[in-house]
Amino acid sequence: MAVESRFVVIRNGVEVETFMDKKAADEYDKMLDMADNLTEMFAKSSIELSEDMAEELSIYLAQNREDVLIALQAKKAKPTKPATKPTSKTAAKTTKASAEKKLAAVNDESLSEAS
Incomplete structure (x- = not known):
């Protein structure tokens, strides 16, 4: 026999x-x-709201209370998680690599023009 708890x-x-x-x-x-x-x-x-409209609106506002509080500026919105930003070391490496590629491209152009 199974026993089941229910909350009504x-x-x-x-x-x-x-x-x-x-x-x-x-x-x-x-x-x-x-x-x-x-x-x-x-x-x-x-x-002036009908009883049904007042009840429906009340339930909607209660169900969405977090959004209502944010709209009323009574609560701050939870910040969304930003995209992962590269660390300063990664950014420095990327910048250095980009600079080296540009320099190599300029050197290649100079060599092609000289030929």
Whole structure:
């Protein structure tokens, strides 16, 4: 016989979602709490939104809270990892090699013109 743990998110007596992982269930519950708070905020504002639109917008904002915080400048965006830059030694070698190739090309041209 197998034993399985499940974590159920319940809102207003209704089972909303079931998770196998407690952390995922807690995160989802927290997102729903944020969405509820946003819905209340919209209801108190002068913005005219239907109940469905306010709920949909609230859930969207709660699900994308990191992007919202960045847009509000309340949080800095995570820097993207830049392409690997050559080290100073590698750059110096590359520059020296390029200079030597150019010098060799100039010398070859000079020799061809002299002939």
